[in-house]
Amino acid sequence: MIFCSNCGARLSVKIPAGDDRLRHVCEACDTIHYQNPKIVAGCIPDWEGRLLLCRRAIEPRYGLWTLPAGFMENGETTEQAAARETWEEARARVGRMDLYGVFSIPHISQVYMMFRARLEEKSFEPGPESLEVRLFEEHEIPWSELAFPVVKLTLRKYCSDLRQNRFPVHVEEVIRHPPRPE
Numbered sequence: 001m002i003f004c005s006n007c008g009a010r011l012s013v014k015i016p017a018g019d020d021r022l023r024h025v026c027e028a029c030d031t032i033h034y035q036n037p038k039i040v041a042g043c044i045p046d047w048e049g050r051l052l053l054c055r056r057a058i059e060p061r062y063g064l065w066t067l068p069a070g071f072m073e074n075g076e077t078t079e080q081a082a083a084r085e086t087w088e089e090a091r092a093r094v095g096r097m098d099l100y101g102v103f104s105i106p107h108i109s110q111v112y113m114m115f116r117a118r119l120e121e122k123s124f125e126p127g128p129e130s131l132e133v134r135l136f137e138e139h140e141i142p143w144s145e146l147a148f149p150v151v152k153l154t155l156r157k158y159c160s161d162l163r164q165n166r167f168p169v170h171v172e173e174v175i176r177h178p179p180r181p182e
Helices: 078-090 149-164
Strands: 011-014 023-026 038-047 050-056 069-071 094-105 110-119 130-136 170-173
Touching: 038 078, 038 094, 038 149, 050 078, 069 078, 078 094, 078 110, 078 130, 094 149, 110 149
Parallel strands: 038 110, 094 170
Antiparallel strands: 011 023, 038 050, 038 069, 050 130, 094 110
16 A cells, blocks of 8 residues: 555555554554455355366466355355355355355465355356356366365365265464475
8 A cells, every 4th residue: 555545645654553563554644544354255065965166267366166255245244245256156046054164364364264055956157257167076176276275175174074974164274385396
């Protein structure tokens, strides 16, 4: 941030009185601009033991597979956001949503809230953000073509839990791994 969204003055970065972190502060109007993590809400849509995945038609990670998920909008619950994202990306309606995992990704300031969900009917097609939408059995999941580490982690945990027929709520941090040398 360079300029104050309240008055347009140039911002400085400092620790405000009573705070313990650097913040963008406007000296002209005394506005403190807080930046907080973004919440991503998504689903693990199930149809008779098969999982619905979407091939991304947008960056980042164009062409790779993911679970339907995206940033929450103001005024919606996490469940509403997850269901909306599933409709937007896969034109699929979901129900019976249960919290499955809360995955914190501090290095990119995101928190994923993932829900187990049942497809209400076997009806889906690519939305504007998807090239392709498809149901996968566990052995068909394109593990090497998954878009994000948090999606791979979620699917690995879900498949393991599915085999055991028990679904605890997972709360974990997704840590950044250094890039592999080429």
